[in-house]
Amino acid sequence: MLEAFDIACVRGSRDLFRQLSFRVVTGSALRIRGSNGAGKTSLLRILSGLSPLDEGRVSWNGQTLDKFGDDYAKQLLYVGHSNALKGHLSALENLRLGLAIQGIEVSDIQAATALATEGLDATADIPVQWLSAGQKRRVALTRLMFCRVRPLWILDEPFSALDEEAIYRLSGRIVQHLNSGGVVVYTTHQDIEIDAAVQTLELQ
Amino acid sequence: MSGGVWQAASAVTARDMLLATRRRADVLTTVFFFAIVVSLFPLGVGAEPAILRSIGPGVVWVAALLASLLALGRLFAGDFEDGTLEQLVLSGESLAMLVLAKVAAHWVATGLPLVLLSPLLGLQFGLPGEALWVLTCSVAIGTPVLSLLGAIGAALTLGVRGAGALTALLVLPLYVPVLIFGAGAVSAAAEGMQAGGHLSLLGAMLFAAVALAPWAIAAAVRIGLE
Numbered sequence: 001m002l003e004a005f006d007i008a009c010v011r012g013s014r015d016l017f018r019q020l021s022f023r024v025v026t027g028s029a030l031r032i033r034g035s036n037g038a039g040k041t042s043l044l045r046i047l048s049g050l051s052p053l054d055e056g057r058v059s060w061n062g063q064t065l066d067k068f069g070d071d072y073a074k075q076l077l078y079v080g081h082s083n084a085l086k087g088h089l090s091a092l093e094n095l096r097l098g099l100a101i102q103g104i105e106v107s108d109i110q111a112a113t114a115l116a117t118e119g120l121d122a123t124a125d126i127p128v129q130w131l132s133a134g135q136k137r138r139v140a141l142t143r144l145m146f147c148r149v150r151p152l153w154i155l156d157e158p159f160s161a162l163d164e165e166a167i168y169r170l171s172g173r174i175v176q177h178l179n180s181g182g183v184v185v186y187t188t189h190q191d192i193e194i195d196a197a198v199q200t201l202e203l204q
Numbered sequence: 205m206s207g208g209v210w211q212a213a214s215a216v217t218a219r220d221m222l223l224a225t226r227r228r229a230d231v232l233t234t235v236f237f238f239a240i241v242v243s244l245f246p247l248g249v250g251a252e253p254a255i256l257r258s259i260g261p262g263v264v265w266v267a268a269l270l271a272s273l274l275a276l277g278r279l280f281a282g283d284f285e286d287g288t289l290e291q292l293v294l295s296g297e298s299l300a301m302l303v304l305a306k307v308a309a310h311w312v313a314t315g316l317p318l319v320l321l322s323p324l325l326g327l328q329f330g331l332p333g334e335a336l337w338v339l340t341c342s343v344a345i346g347t348p349v350l351s352l353l354g355a356i357g358a359a360l361t362l363g364v365r366g367a368g369a370l371t372a373l374l375v376l377p378l379y380v381p382v383l384i385f386g387a388g389a390v391s392a393a394a395e396g397m398q399a400g401g402h403l404s405l406l407g408a409m410l411f412a413a414v415a416l417a418p419w420a421i422a423a424a425v426r427i428g429l430e
Contacts, residue, residue, distance in 0.1 A: 028336070050290060051430050073296035082287030088221070088226040097222075098288070100215030102295050103208045127226075 002047070002152060002183050007056035008044045016042055020056075022201055026151075029174065029184040029194060034203030039165035040187040041081060041156055043092070043203070047185060048078045048154050059120045060152065076152040087129030091115055093147050094128055104146050114145045118169070134161040141166075144173055153177060155186040167192060211306035212297040216297075220309035230278055234319045238271040242325040253330050260329025261339065261390030268318050268343055268386075269379050272350040275314035276358045276375070277368050279306070284362050288381045294430060300418035303425060307348075307418075315347035331394055336395035338403070345406040346386040352379045352417035359421050362428030382409060417425065 002024045009016040016039030025124045032040050045051040048059060049065050049072055058065050065072055085094045096111045106114075113130040115124045123131055128139060141158060153174070159167050171194050174184050178196040224231055245263045246256060283289040292302050322343045323336040329338065357375035361367035389402030 048294060050293065070296055070298070073294045075293070078290065078294050080287050080290055082290075084284070084287035084291045086223060086282075087290065088223055088287065089219070093219075093222065097215050097219040098291065101212050101219070101292060103212050103297060105211065 001061055002030075002185065003059045004047070005056050005059075007046065007058060008054045009039055009046060009051075010054045011039075011042070016165055017203055018055075020201075022199075023182050024185060026181055026183060027178050028197035028199065029178055029186065031194075031198055031200045032185065032187045032203060033189075033200055034187075036068050038203040040203060044078075044080075044154050044187065046184065048076060049073065050078075072161070075150060076154060077102075077138060077147040077150040078154045079142065079143070079156060079158060081156045084150050085128045085136055085140055088127050090125045091120055091128055091131070091142075093123045094139060095142055100141060102147075104149075108148055110146075114142050115139070117145070118142050118166070134163055134166065137161045138166055141170060144170075144177075148177065148180065148182070151182050153182060153184045153186075155184065157187055157189075159190050159192055160189050171195075209297045209301050212295050213301050215300050216292070216305040217309045220306060221312065221357060224309070230275075231313050231317065234271050235321060236315045237274055238267050238318050238321060239325060241267040241270060243328065246281075246328055252282045256329045257389075258329060260326060260331050261335070261387045261394060263329065264322055264325055264339060265346075265383055265387040265390070267349060268322065268347060269376075269383055271318055272315060272347055272354060273372055273375065273379075275310070276351075276354040276371055277345035279310050279355055279358045280362055280428075281358075281367065284428065289362075290427065290429060294425060298427065299422040303355065303359075303421045304414070304418040307351050307421070310355075311348050311351040311374060315351055318347055319344045326390075331390070334396075335390055335394040338399040339360040339390045341403060342386040342389045342399075342406060345403065345410050346382045349406070349409050349413045350383050352421075353382075355421045356417060356424055359428055361425035362425070382406065385409070 004020060004022050007020050008018040022030065032043060034040050046053055060068065060072060060075060083097060092111055092115065096106050099106050111123060115121060120138060121144060123135060128136060171192055174194055175196050178184060242264055248360045249255060264320060266388045280289060295301055295302065319340060321399040323340045326336045326339045354375045357371040364370060386406045392402060393399040
């Protein structure tokens, strides 16, 4: 369960948001909406522990983030705006080494199979820099398949640049994660059906 | 320390080494820069053997220092832009160990070639055999210190416009002790004196840098990502 109490984010002299509170229970998702620059990414970065909190507190399973320390990162998977892919490495190398850095060991065969289910088998061995924006996004999202052990998923615009089929697969994956007791926080501008308990948070 | 740290750290090193083999131009730039800067001095100063021998240690060392400074721009900037640095911070393992692994890979790609090249360049200055050996040792001990100290500067200037020049201003003063003892060791050897003291001091700097710099780099990276 992810909870936020009266959190605020101040950028310079401007308040992005103030006195924001919410609770996302196990097995449910939180969708964050808002216009560009409303602070969606800032909020996600705060929830992931990348940015410090200006006010209030965030807790995961009843324990505040600062008490968790480095162990909190072990609880979560963060897919940011940028794909965290190395252009000179292939999709396969990116996936395998990226996961290994996260402490998740994956064999070449497992990684290749995962990429194949994403429809990326033909492009798994060429440098990622030659792929289209949507394909890069799919490579980045393939990580989700191996991150079921991480209960909290924080996804920043996961659906952007994806085609319909990939959107369908991703929403299915999110539902699957929620059904197995995960928590998902995501932002999106698209209205995408997620067949689970989703609450929406509107940032002004 | 748990096994997870080692796995994650070795994955960081493996990825960066693989990237270095894919982007050979980056590595070659550093090496050529080093070779050219060192070679310019005999052309500019003239071929007087006594003068060359006396300036040789300093020239090779200053060039090594500038070459390693040149390579710093690529240490974190790429990872910062493509989001892999965020993932490094969020790996849940000790960030200090992971950045140490990164700096190690960076040194193998950009510092080790300098070590291998330095005796050859030392020859241009007519340094005697003993001094060439000391030169190689001093560069081998000194360049990892330069990489570690430089990484602090590179991490502090993450996302800043004109980061390269700022990094240079930040780290060049920190490089001074390494330069003094590195070049000092070679000069001493060239004059037939013992270089052991200088090298021991360089070694002490290396130990201190390995022990302390990763924490400073990790803190700087976290601030840079905020």
